[in-house]
Amino acid sequence: xxxxxxxxxxxxxxxxxxxxxxxxxxxxxxxxxxxxxxxxxxxxxxxxxxxxxxxxxxxxxxxxxxxxxxxxxxxxxxxxxxxxxxxxxxxxxxxxxxxxxxxxxxxxxxxxxxxxxxxxxxxxxxxxxxxxxxxxxxxxxxxxxxxxxxxxxxxxxxxxxxxxxxxxxxxxxxxxxxxxxxxxxxxxxxxxxxxxxxxxxxxxxxxxxxxxxxxxxxxxxxxxxxxxxxxxxxxxxxxxxxxxxxxxxxxxxxxxxxxxx
Numbered sequence: 001x002x003x004x005x006x007x008x009x010x011x012x013x014x015x016x017x018x019x020x021x022x023x024x025x026x027x028x029x030x031x032x033x034x035x036x037x038x039x040x041x042x043x044x045x046x047x048x049x050x051x052x053x054x055x056x057x058x059x060x061x062x063x064x065x066x067x068x069x070x071x072x073x074x075x076x077x078x079x080x081x082x083x084x085x086x087x088x089x090x091x092x093x094x095x096x097x098x099x100x101x102x103x104x105x106x107x108x109x110x111x112x113x114x115x116x117x118x119x120x121x122x123x124x125x126x127x128x129x130x131x132x133x134x135x136x137x138x139x140x141x142x143x144x145x146x147x148x149x150x151x152x153x154x155x156x157x158x159x160x161x162x163x164x165x166x167x168x169x170x171x172x173x174x175x176x177x178x179x180x181x182x183x184x185x186x187x188x189x190x191x192x193x194x195x196x197x198x199x200x201x202x203x204x205x206x207x208x209x210x211x212x213x214x215x216x217x218x219x220x221x222x223x224x225x226x227x228x229x230x231x232x233x234x235x236x237x238x239x240x241x242x243x244x245x246x247x248x249x250x251x252x253x254x255x256x257x258x259x260x261x
Contacts, residue, residue: 002127010214020123036172045153094191117212145176205230206231
């Protein structure tokens with residue numbers, strides 16, 4: 001399963017429920033608009049000249065000798081830091097859009113940070129969503145995020161084109177490891193805050209409601225369950241003798257005491 005945590009005001013959450021849960025809308029945020037401005041960093045690593053030429057013969061045979069010389073000068077000359085570091089990063093931030101999904105629902109920090117202190121909910125997506133997202137026309141890549149303390153290398157002209165960028169897009173600081181993130185990346189025109197796509201709402205398996213979720217959202221989720229028999233509505237709780245998070249099915253006419261974990 002994949003999960004998307006939702007917070008905000010009561011009104012915002014109702015709107016997100018209608019768009020994302022009922023209608024299957026997904027938001028891909030511009031890489032330039034991420035909360036952490038230090039994501040998508042990399043260390044530029046230039047190849048040896050013979051490897052550079054061999055890469056072009058294998059993957060870009062139509063590039064002329066003059067164009068290769070110009071590229072080599074840009075990569076290794078006086079403006080190398082700008083040409084192989086600053087410019088590519090700015091271009092990447094402008095053109096890439098990212099959907100961030102969690103692979104765990106039972107992390108206290110996720111509920112506290114992303115659901116407005118348990119007033120929100122988590123959307124449960126079926127594993128098949130990965131196939132649907134890969135079929136989008138502007139799909140670029142997806143994968144599990146790796147966490148570490150060193151930024152990844154961007155090894156120019158060292159691998160097939162499709163294998164060069166994933167380490168940059170799928171690496172984050174180890175401070176974010178609790179998210180257990182799976183990331184889906186699209187490419188698009190620059191200067192948009194986000195791209196939106198719609199998937200089959202049947203790929204939404206259900207929702208897990210926060211411990212302080214408003215009653216209006218509970219009622220909305222239960223109403224949807226009546227129209228989708230396989231749609232699950234659960235609420236997060238906590239084990240009596242530990243901090244471990246648990247869930248229980250929300251019944252139509254029964255409410256458990258909330259806010260006391």
